[in-house]
Amino acid sequence: MSAEGHDHEHEHHHKDTFITKYIFSIDHKMIAKQYLITGIIMGVIGVGMSMLFRMQLAWPEESFRIFNILLGDKWAPNGVMSNDIYLSLVTIHGTIMVFFVLTAGLSGTFSNLLIPLQIGARDMASGFMNMISYWLFFLSSVIMICSLFVESGPANAGWTIYPPLSALPQAISGSGMGMTLWLVSMAIFIASSLMGSLNYIVTVINLRTKGMSMTRLPLTIWAFFVTAIIGVVSFPVLLSAALLLIFDRSFGTSFFLSDIYLAGEVLHYQGGSPVLFEHLFWFLGHPEVYIVILPALGITSEIIATNSRKPIFGYRAMIMSIIAIAFLSTIVWGHHMFISGMNPFLGSVFTFTTLLIAIPSAVKAFNYITTLWKGNLQLNPAMLFSIGLVSTFITGGLTGIILGDSTLDINVHDTYFVVAHFHLVMGISALYGMFAGVYHWFPRMFGRMLNKNLGYVHFWVTAVCAYGVFFPMHFIGLAGLPRRYYTNTNFPLFDDLQNVNVLITTFALIGGVFQLVFLYNFFSSIFYGKKSVQNPWKSNTLEWTAPVEHMHGNWPGEIPEVHRWPYDYSNPAHDEDFVPQNVPMKPGEEVLHH
Amino acid sequence: MTSLLVIIVLVLLAVALWQLTKIFDLTQVGSDKDSSQVASDNDNNVQGYLMFGFLAFIYIFTIYGLFKWGPLVLHTPASAHGGQIDNLMNITWILIFIVQAITQVLLHYFAFKYRGKKDQKALYFADNNKLEAIWSVIPAVVLAGLILYGLYAWTNIMFIDDEDDTVVVELYAQQFKWTARVAGADNVLGKANVRYIEGVNTLGVDLGDAYAQDDIVVSELHIPKGKKIHFKMRSQDVLHSAYMPYFRAQMNCVPGMVTEFAFEPIYTTAEYRELPYMIEKVANINSLRSKKSVALVAKGDAALDPYAFDYLLLCNKICGSSHYNMQMKIVVDTPEDYKKWLSEQVTLAQQMKEATAPAAVEGAMSSDSLKSNDTAAVSKIAMK
Numbered sequence: 001m002s003a004e005g006h007d008h009e010h011e012h013h014h015k016d017t018f019i020t021k022y023i024f025s026i027d028h029k030m031i032a033k034q035y036l037i038t039g040i041i042m043g044v045i046g047v048g049m050s051m052l053f054r055m056q057l058a059w060p061e062e063s064f065r066i067f068n069i070l071l072g073d074k075w076a077p078n079g080v081m082s083n084d085i086y087l088s089l090v091t092i093h094g095t096i097m098v099f100f101v102l103t104a105g106l107s108g109t110f111s112n113l114l115i116p117l118q119i120g121a122r123d124m125a126s127g128f129m130n131m132i133s134y135w136l137f138f139l140s141s142v143i144m145i146c147s148l149f150v151e152s153g154p155a156n157a158g159w160t161i162y163p164p165l166s167a168l169p170q171a172i173s174g175s176g177m178g179m180t181l182w183l184v185s186m187a188i189f190i191a192s193s194l195m196g197s198l199n200y201i202v203t204v205i206n207l208r209t210k211g212m213s214m215t216r217l218p219l220t221i222w223a224f225f226v227t228a229i230i231g232v233v234s235f236p237v238l239l240s241a242a243l244l245l246i247f248d249r250s251f252g253t254s255f256f257l258s259d260i261y262l263a264g265e266v267l268h269y270q271g272g273s274p275v276l277f278e279h280l281f282w283f284l285g286h287p288e289v290y291i292v293i294l295p296a297l298g299i300t301s302e303i304i305a306t307n308s309r310k311p312i313f314g315y316r317a318m319i320m321s322i323i324a325i326a327f328l329s330t331i332v333w334g335h336h337m338f339i340s341g342m343n344p345f346l347g348s349v350f351t352f353t354t355l356l357i358a359i360p361s362a363v364k365a366f367n368y369i370t371t372l373w374k375g376n377l378q379l380n381p382a383m384l385f386s387i388g389l390v391s392t393f394i395t396g397g398l399t400g401i402i403l404g405d406s407t408l409d410i411n412v413h414d415t416y417f418v419v420a421h422f423h424l425v426m427g428i429s430a431l432y433g434m435f436a437g438v439y440h441w442f443p444r445m446f447g448r449m450l451n452k453n454l455g456y457v458h459f460w461v462t463a464v465c466a467y468g469v470f471f472p473m474h475f476i477g478l479a480g481l482p483r484r485y486y487t488n489t490n491f492p493l494f495d496d497l498q499n500v501n502v503l504i505t506t507f508a509l510i511g512g513v514f515q516l517v518f519l520y521n522f523f524s525s526i527f528y529g530k531k532s533v534q535n536p537w538k539s540n541t542l543e544w545t546a547p548v549e550h551m552h553g554n555w556p557g558e559i560p561e562v563h564r565w566p567y568d569y570s571n572p573a574h575d576e577d578f579v580p581q582n583v584p585m586k587p588g589e590e591v592l593h594h
Numbered sequence: 595m596t597s598l599l600v601i602i603v604l605v606l607l608a609v610a611l612w613q614l615t616k617i618f619d620l621t622q623v624g625s626d627k628d629s630s631q632v633a634s635d636n637d638n639n640v641q642g643y644l645m646f647g648f649l650a651f652i653y654i655f656t657i658y659g660l661f662k663w664g665p666l667v668l669h670t671p672a673s674a675h676g677g678q679i680d681n682l683m684n685i686t687w688i689l690i691f692i693v694q695a696i697t698q699v700l701l702h703y704f705a706f707k708y709r710g711k712k713d714q715k716a717l718y719f720a721d722n723n724k725l726e727a728i729w730s731v732i733p734a735v736v737l738a739g740l741i742l743y744g745l746y747a748w749t750n751i752m753f754i755d756d757e758d759d760t761v762v763v764e765l766y767a768q769q770f771k772w773t774a775r776v777a778g779a780d781n782v783l784g785k786a787n788v789r790y791i792e793g794v795n796t797l798g799v800d801l802g803d804a805y806a807q808d809d810i811v812v813s814e815l816h817i818p819k820g821k822k823i824h825f826k827m828r829s830q831d832v833l834h835s836a837y838m839p840y841f842r843a844q845m846n847c848v849p850g851m852v853t854e855f856a857f858e859p860i861y862t863t864a865e866y867r868e869l870p871y872m873i874e875k876v877a878n879i880n881s882l883r884s885k886k887s888v889a890l891v892a893k894g895d896a897a898l899d900p901y902a903f904d905y906l907l908l909c910n911k912i913c914g915s916s917h918y919n920m921q922m923k924i925v926v927d928t929p930e931d932y933k934k935w936l937s938e939q940v941t942l943a944q945q946m947k948e949a950t951a952p953a954a955v956e957g958a959m960s961s962d963s964l965k966s967n968d969t970a971a972v973s974k975i976a977m978k
Binding site: 259261309377398488529539584 | 600604607611614615618629630631633637638641642644645648651659663664666667669678679682683686689690693694697698700701702704709710711714715716717718719720721722725726730733735739740741744745747748749750751752755768769785787788789791793798800810825830831832833835837839840842843844845846848849850851853856875878879882883891898899902903906908909910911912913914915916917918919927949
């Protein structure tokens with residue numbers, strides 16, 4: 001459990017060159033920063049794309065010079081966005097946000113930063129593999145960006161890349177080189193994600209410091225640990241789906257294709273089924289939303305407890321609910337396929353398992369609320385984002401009861417109702433988790449503080465805009481408006497929804513532009529922020545016992561030993577309102593929780 | 595002009611931002627000159643009130659939305675099973691609103707009420723099994739109810755009884771149009787496969803099959819009110835989804851397999867147009883359209899046609915560039931009108947005969963050249 005044998009060797013400082021320190025670093029803290037900054041860059045691209053296609057949806061008949069400037073003459077002649085590039089923007093926005101920002105950017109950053117620091121380890125189990133994991137992620141990001149510039153256009157079959165559309169270049173232009181690069185990028189991404197996940201699992205199991213039992217782990221670590229397990233179980237299935245799709249595309253196999261007549265000829269494919277692809281895709285696709293949201297919930301648990309100056313309510317229930325959600329997440333994928341043509345009996349089964357997930361989710365929401373009760377809330381920007389997360393998680397989660405019910409899904413499937421639901425429950429919520437994490441651990445990452453007033457402005461504008469975008473979207477979905485329509489002008493039926501679309505876009509543009517406040521705060525504070533003290537939030541967890549200046553091995557001298565759980569806030573046996581985990585129990589002090 | 599507007603908006607945003615930061619700065623004047631970037635009592639106070647304000651925002655926005663956008667939502671289902679779906683939907687909505695109202699109040703009110711103060715200590719309250727049992731069991735019981743109702747309705751809707759007296763219709767999807775095939779007098783669809791696609795036979799019907807002889811292919815579907823329609827879906831190229839929102843019906847069309855959905859229409863198109871809510875909706879849409887037309891005419895373009903309600907079949911699974919314009923009109927007739935419509939249609943077999951007949955008479959146009967003409971036409975469509 002401990003790493004006592006290593007303690008002294010690590011004090012010798014290796015002389016780092018620029019390359020080993022900033023580029024091919026094997027130090028988990030540097031890798032975390034690399035993940036974060038890459039994630040932020042990808043986030044800017046992903047959010048920027050959404051602003052472009054929102055403009056198209058609000059004013060489908062207008063032309064915008066900005067389209068022409070950003071998309072070029074081929075895709076936006078005279079500033080009118082083409083239908084092909086609209087679908088590309090939607091596709092790549094989804095891919096980037098789900099995988100590159102909220103999986104790698106979120107998990108990659110905080111798992112790397114916090115796992116060794118919070119469990120009391122010198123570094124990850126394999127620093128080298130960790131480095132490879134980042135560089136594969138970087139490579140996959142570069143390939144994904146390159147795919148935006150190919151002649152036939154980027155992939156545009158939707159981020160779910162259902163064949164045959166994604167398999168046949170004759171069916172849509174983006175399924176040519178663009179889709180090839182998309183698949184290659186994702187295959188590399190999966191390899192990166194698996195290396196990262198294995199590392200996290202091994203580190204949590206093997207490298208905990210003395211006294212750090214599993215039931216003394218901060219909930220962040222529990223969330224990262226279980227997320228990594230879900231990733232290892234489900235990502236390989238997506239890899240196999242991608243490989244089989246590559247076979248169908250390039251080597252003439254028929255895993256997912258059958259009986260196709262396209263562009264005036266019968267294609268040779270026989271015997272495959274697109275429904276098989278849907279099963280394989282969602283076997284990852286659904287757990288993926290928990291891969292995105294669980295780390296955000298873990299971060300929130302930690303921040304809410306610290307800033308409420310109160311123990312997280314129901315620590316064990318929180319762990320149980322993480323495990324329950326993880327288990328259930330692997331057996332609910334069929335709720336994306338109620339009307340795919342699979343046997344309706346399967347639909348019944350998946351309805352049952354899906355609605356079960358509401359129970360552990362409800363437990364988590366109520367436990368957060370109870371943690372706030374009679375607390376002494378320190379409303380730092382990180383805390384605001386955490387409270388915001390609980391709010392959007394509830395609002396978005398509740399409409400899941402409608403979508404998870406096969407009967408109700410019939411009529412709202414693939415409408416804007418779905419878009420509103422998942423953006424709130426896993427898009428906005430996970431982004432809030434990521435922001436909360438950045439505001440909270442920025443001092444730990446860069447030794448400086450973020451400006452809190454800019455943080456407040458960032459939160460409030462984002463919070464209003466997030467509801468402003470996604471709340472009205474429920475109504476246009478319930479009015480039967482399908483998603484992924486380039487324009488709705490061909491359906492006079494939907495003319496009365498146009499005003500709502502304009503409102504949504506207005507909120508989206510304001511919210512998007514205001515993210516610049518965060519970017520400015522982030523990048524300027526790296527250099528000019530106020531120097532941080534060692535434990536600015538008066539937190540209990542081990543990362544705040546390490547010196548502000550980063551060093552290999554995290555702690556000079558011995559790794560601190562752990563004597564208590566991480567949530568001893570306002571413990572009546574102590575004068576201070578926090579008791580770090582490495583403070584020994586007083587003689588006669590009782591263990592108050594569980 | 596637009597770029598100027600954009601610049602103005604950006605400048606205004608920047609000013610707004612500068613002002614907002616200044617306001618937050620001002621709130622700190624007088625409090626201890628603390629630049630630690632950790633929330634002070636003063637911050638807690640301001641942010642606590644803002645949390646309370648945000649609660650008000652959520653509530654007002656929700657109520658405003660319900661009044662303003664509520665009427666846009668799909669109303670009165672036009673199919674027999676639609677009532678069941680809407681009923682379950684309404685029950686679920688009531689539950690959702692109750693839970694949402696309570697939890698958002700608690701969350702934001704606590705954030706306001708317990709905002710931090712220097713000399714205040716939080717309550718050490720780590721666990722309470724009874725409370726946790728309550729909020730595990732209550733959702734479990736409520737969900738069990740929803741699941742049972744949902745599964746009951748799902749089974750009713752999705753398991754189609756072949757014994758029923760139904761009208762069998764095929765919905766055929768291709769990039770980017772719908773075609774329907776009515777099974778005709780024998781009410782059985784003839785076999786079909788993409789490999790039979792040739793000339794007028796764009797659906798690939800096997801004309802050697804006895805059941806196929808009376809099949810009727812149409813591009814605007816009529817169905818009778820009061821009879822269960824058994825839809826069988828096929829696709830010839832990529833995934834499509836047959837979405838008929840007013841009938842609360844949707845099913846994907848999958849190349850290589852036949853999928854099914856069945857419902858009984860309960861309003862004819864004429865009857866549905868006369869529903870008070872629909873009259874209002876159409877009037878609203880037409881007033882929006884005439885406003886837009888004024889602007890169009892001023893620019894020298896043609897005015898928009900006035901809108902009249904029709905049931906539509908939409909494609910609701912991304913299927914390619916023109917996915918956004920893949921639709922077919924569905925007309926629900928009285929049984930008499932339906933019979934009349936049906937009798938006016940020409941069967942596919944007859945169409946095929948007519949298509950080859952002139953060639954036989956004239957002898958000039960061989961069936962080969964006909965086929966090549968047709969492939970050219972198809973590839974033209976595909977090129978689009």
